Amino acid sequence: MTFRLLQNGRLLPALESVLTEKFDTHPLWREADPSAFLARHGSEFSGLVTSARLGADAALIDALPGLKVIATFGIGHDAIDLEAARRRGIAVSNTPGVLTDCVADLAFGALLDVARGLSAADRFVRRGDWSRGPFPLTTRVSGRKLGILGLGRIGGAIARRASGFDMEVRYCNRRPSDLAPYRYEPSLSALARWADFLVVSCAGGAETRHRVDAGVLAELGPRGFLVNVSRGSVVEEAALVEALVHQRIAGAALDVFEHEPHVPSALLSLDTVVLLPHLASGTQETRQAMADLVLANLERFVGTGTLLTPVLG
């Protein structure tokens, strides 16, 4: 039996080529009418390759009655209906581990940027404003307090980078980690009150939706900064915009948004905000490693029925 693989969106070109070479791969994104295509051919596919952004909703999973495996390009699986997959016994893989360092690097870069005003200062120089006077003073990072929401692999890598800046680290998780040498704070509000910088690095999905709301932002306060490299859904975006516009927090560095690629227009003119296009894992090295892991999962599944990095199965 040949393994037919459905690709629902564009992927790294090198991954698209190798998937086409190794499997009978069909690009759904090329279909003018994807629903009509699925109604006619959905039952032919055993595999689905997707991305953190597109995921796989229940409608897509239902349209693929022969589906055995979903491989996603990314660590986040909040856009995959895991319940629908579990009910059908479909295995699901993601790409953990290989993106940890680059996401943590980006989180720290974004933190430094928003605190020290790097992007804003660059705009200041390019506008020719330097000849008219100095750039406003910025905020110290070294030795300050870093709160981390979600001390998983990525949160841990962010905390290790913070030690090079002599920062004190505390974290909030569903439960304390036995291995972490940092103080656990069960209340996110208390963590925000304590922190100079609150970094969001937890998983997305229903469980963490709007964890950072107006109340948490109020605790972070007018001298506190928010950094989000997780999912836009974790932060109540309307409350964040309000807090930034009215200077109820000092600033924010955001790599993710609630409705990507939409960025709230009120943020575009604020120098207290660093806006990034969801690029934390976006280095050539990491994206290639993610592609290799997607392929390795699919090859292993076809060969043995098991996965290297399973989310399910």
Ligand code: 8YV
């Ligand atoms: C995406 C991400 O994979 O890994 C994740 O969960 O959000 C990113 O690394 C990347 O944007 C490609 O879809």
